[in-house]
Amino acid sequence: xxxxxVQLMEPDAxxxxxxxxxxxxDLNPRQREAAAATEGPVLVVAGAGSGKTRxxxxxxxxxIRNLGVSPWEVMAITFTNKAAGxxxxxxxxxxxxxxRSMWVSTFHSACVRILRREAPRLGYxxxxxxxxxxxxxxxxxTAIKDLDLDVKYYPPRRIRAAISKAKNELVDYESFRRRDExxxxxxxxxxxxxxxxxxxxxxAMDFDDLLMVTVSLFDAxxxxxxxxxxxxxxxxxxxxxxxxxxxxxxxxxxxxxRRNICAVGDADQAIYRFRGADIRNxxxxxxxxxxxxxxxxxxxxxxTETILSAANAVIANNGGRDPKRLWSDLGRGxxxxxxxxxxxxxxxxFVADAAAGLELEGFAHSDMAVLYRVNAQSRVMxxxxxxxxxxxxxxxxxxxxxxxEIKDVLAYLRLLCNPDDDISVKRVxxxxxxxxxxxxxxxxxxxxxxxxxxxxxxxxRSDEIHTLAARSAGAVRGFLEVVGRLRERAAEGPAxxxxxxxxxxxxxxxxxxxxxxxxxxxAENLRELVSGAEEFEQRSEGEYFDGGDWGxxxxxxxxxxxxxxxxxxxxxxxxxxxxxxxxxxxxxxxxGLEFPVVFMVGMEEGLFPxxxxxxxxxxxxxxxxxxxxxxxxxxxxxxxxxxxxxxxxGSPTSNLYxxxxxxxxxxxxxxxxxxxxxxxxxxxxxxxxxLSGEEVxxxxxxxxxxxxEGEVLSVTGDGDRAEAVIDFGADGKRRVLLTWAPLEKL
DNA sequence: TTCTCTAGAATTTTT
DNA sequence: TTCTAGAGAA
Numbered sequence: 001x002x003x004x005x006v007q008l009m010e011p012d013a014x015x016x017x018x019x020x021x022x023x024x025x026d027l028n029p030r031q032r033e034a035a036a037a038t039e040g041p042v043l044v045v046a047g048a049g050s051g052k053t054r055x056x057x058x059x060x061x062x063x064i065r066n067l068g069v070s071p072w073e074v075m076a077i078t079f080t081n082k083a084a085g086x087x088x089x090x091x092x093x094x095x096x097x098x099x100r101s102m103w104v105s106t107f108h109s110a111c112v113r114i115l116r117r118e119a120p121r122l123g124y125x126x127x128x129x130x131x132x133x134x135x136x137x138x139x140x141x142t143a144i145k146d147l148d149l150d151v152k153y154y155p156p157r158r159i160r161a162a163i164s165k166a167k168n169e170l171v172d173y174e175s176f177r178r179r180d181e182x183x184x185x186x187x188x189x190x191x192x193x194x195x196x197x198x199x200x201x202x203x204a205m206d207f208d209d210l211l212m213v214t215v216s217l218f219d220a221x222x223x224x225x226x227x228x229x230x231x232x233x234x235x236x237x238x239x240x241x242x243x244x245x246x247x248x249x250x251x252x253x254x255x256x257x258r259r260n261i262c263a264v265g266d267a268d269q270a271i272y273r274f275r276g277a278d279i280r281n282x283x284x285x286x287x288x289x290x291x292x293x294x295x296x297x298x299x300x301x302x303x304t305e306t307i308l309s310a311a312n313a314v315i316a317n318n319g320g321r322d323p324k325r326l327w328s329d330l331g332r333g334x335x336x337x338x339x340x341x342x343x344x345x346x347x348x349x350f351v352a353d354a355a356a357g358l359e360l361e362g363f364a365h366s367d368m369a370v371l372y373r374v375n376a377q378s379r380v381m382x383x384x385x386x387x388x389x390x391x392x393x394x395x396x397x398x399x400x401x402x403x404x405e406i407k408d409v410l411a412y413l414r415l416l417c418n419p420d421d422d423i424s425v426k427r428v429x430x431x432x433x434x435x436x437x438x439x440x441x442x443x444x445x446x447x448x449x450x451x452x453x454x455x456x457x458x459x460x461r462s463d464e465i466h467t468l469a470a471r472s473a474g475a476v477r478g479f480l481e482v483v484g485r486l487r488e489r490a491a492e493g494p495a496x497x498x499x500x501x502x503x504x505x506x507x508x509x510x511x512x513x514x515x516x517x518x519x520x521x522x523a524e525n526l527r528e529l530v531s532g533a534e535e536f537e538q539r540s541e542g543e544y545f546d547g548g549d550w551g552x553x554x555x556x557x558x559x560x561x562x563x564x565x566x567x568x569x570x571x572x573x574x575x576x577x578x579x580x581x582x583x584x585x586x587x588x589x590x591x592g593l594e595f596p597v598v599f600m601v602g603m604e605e606g607l608f609p610x611x612x613x614x615x616x617x618x619x620x621x622x623x624x625x626x627x628x629x630x631x632x633x634x635x636x637x638x639x640x641x642x643x644x645x646x647x648x649x650g651s652p653t654s655n656l657y658x659x660x661x662x663x664x665x666x667x668x669x670x671x672x673x674x675x676x677x678x679x680x681x682x683x684x685x686x687x688x689x690x691l692s693g694e695e696v697x698x699x700x701x702x703x704x705x706x707x708x709e710g711e712v713l714s715v716t717g718d719g720d721r722a723e724a725v726i727d728f729g730a731d732g733k734r735r736v737l738l739t740w741a742p743l744e745k746l
Numbered sequence: 747t748t749c750t751c752t753a754g755a756a757t758t759t760t761t
Numbered sequence: 762t763t764c765t766a767g768a769g770a771a
Contacts, residue, residue: 650762
């Protein structure tokens with residue numbers, strides 16, 4: 001669809017007609033209305049697949065091309081970096097290279113950009129660190145312990161969630177304390193307050209701070225706000241239904257008296273309430289801007305009538321919504337296919353079979369997506385697809401930048417940019433092991449606290465810490481020396497800095513020394529990180545950033561930008577088109593995407609809707625919206641399946657099919673039962689070919705499904721744990737688990 | 747101080 | 762099932 005659009009909008013065609021709005025030729029009347037209403041508040045109620053991205057793109061192009069607005073006066077907020085990139089590209093196709101100076105980003109990225117300039121006013125370093133969920137959980141945990149509270153009664157995760165919720169609602173710790181009495185509540189307020197103090201001391205912000213601190217910055221410094229108001233005259237917010245209170249407050253601040261806001265959203269697709277998103281924002285928008293022009297887009301250009309009717313029928317079960325019925329003129333298409341599986345292997349086998357069938361019909365693997373409720377479902381699906389030889393790509397599950405080894409390296413880099421970042425310093429002070437154990441850390445910590453200096457500063461003055469054993473003191477000196485050397489490498493930029501950690505510090509060696517299957521994977525990830533950094537450098541070459549051109553920046557500043565990009569990416573940002581593989585991801589990640597063929601698997605009570613959401617009516621409605629989002633991702637074919645039994649978290653469960661299945665009118669669904677289930681199930685369960693430890697020996701030639709021919713170098717362990725190291729020549733040496741690897745002896 | 751082992755816990759969705 | 766924190770031994 002996107003390709004078609006770009007073709008239709010050749011820049012030449014635009015220039016040919018300077019008076020009219022040739023831009024709008026392929027918008028329908030409502031879309032045109034939304035795109036043309038540039039002054040004042042506009043709320044675009046955009047149903048799934050109704051072309052809202054197109055509206056936004058054309059609207060921005062219209063502002064720049066026809067109304068003479070400067071690109072740097074236009075801001076567009078999207079939900080993911082990927083969406084931002086796509087939008088930039090599309091607008092770029094209409095207006096040319098000037099698009100580079102336009103602000104298109106996520107809320108978080110935009111806030112970081114503002115804060116890098118302005119945060120020093122609030123006592124943060126300009127090079128402040130961004131803590132992800134893990135870092136912030138660590139900080140909360142230590143805060144709880146330091147207050148002598150029991151983590152049993154104050155579970156860090158829950159406390160963190162409470163703090164996060166408060167921040168999303170712009171409640172700082174002082175108002176949090178005031179809000180409510182009660183012993184427990186007071187303690188939580190204490191934790192919040194200590195946590196926040198620690199963050200400030202470390203010049204660190206968590207994800208929620210990025211928003212909240214920006215809002216309070218604008219509150220405290222009206223002249224700063226004014227600067228940005230003058231700069232960003234036209235605001236666009238995509239996925240408005242999933243904004244939280246802090247984000248809405250920010251939008252209102254920026255819009256100021258000019259009030260040029262275009263909010264685009266669909267209440268039926270609100271799926272991030274659990275993360276603080278607040279549908280009230282849509283209602284409040286109408287209240288706060290009573291004169292807002294409201295445009296409803298209800299023609300769907302994506303899905304067949306069958307798919308739409310089914311989705312409409314499901315979402316109709318939610319109460320309190322503005323009745324809205326999407327329609328489409330793309331024809332009825334095929335019925336929805338339903339498959340009742342015996343267990344999750346059977347279900348995955350169905351997907352694999354169907355994928356093969358669809359391929360014969362002319363669909364590419366990259367046209368297909370498998371959507372599920374929880375990441376845990378991906379494992380079996382992946383195994384089975386691999387065995388069937390269906391190429392696939394899992395998005396999410398274990399996030400790359402959250403892996404331990406990656407975070408270790410990043411921690412080294414972070415302490416270079418921000419020496420106050422105690423969490424990062426403590427994380428790596430003894431990695432690889434260099435003899436700085438918890439005792440030493442505790443002693444240094446006490447000194448740091450007494451002197452009111454950072455942990456790293458305390459390490460630098462370790463000769464003043466008399467409690468330190470001679471050996472520990474030596475180890476500390478060793479660490480400081482390593483950091484010094486790393487600092488030199490970092491002057492050359494991010495890639496050199498990463499290599500510095502891996503090579504100079506010997507982190508890679510340390511990981512590899514433990515030569516297990518797991519360690520091998522880690523080492524591979526680390527190498528991937530190096531190429532990630534190199535890629536980042538290449539991509540940034542010639543780019544303009546707020547602080548100046550990439551070419552003029554010093555290595556440290558470049559490193560900062562790299563770290564920032566790494567912290568704010570989501571896995572969906574990595575999704576590439578044309579990879580020739582079936583995409584697997586959670587329903588949440590699928591938001592904003594579309595596929596010719598969609599499989600929705602695991603449609604069972606307890607899984608979808610999820611167990612934890614079944615009791616609360618509001619949460620149940622959110623699950624239903626999630627279902628609606630999933631269904632409306634499909635353009636031509638929709639397959640839904642459920643399984644009578646399923647292993648979940650190590651124990652078997654047996655389930656009823658989801659109520660959402662019941663809500664789909666039966667005449668739209670065709671049961672897929674005519675398959676030889678037993679045969680498939682067997683083949684789905686047993687690997688077609690694997691070898692056992694007894695069958696192979698050193699020197700044997702074997703063939704692997706993906707890596708081809710290789711020679712066995714060693715065999716260790718036995719039974720299920722038998723591993724072999726195999727040299728695949730060009731594909732390198734691999735360590736494989738024999739019970740799993742698709743191998744054949746030659 | 748470090749490594750290993752075990753028990754125990756936690757498993758919804760994520761910028 | 763998978764991961765993590767904590768205890769205990771070298």
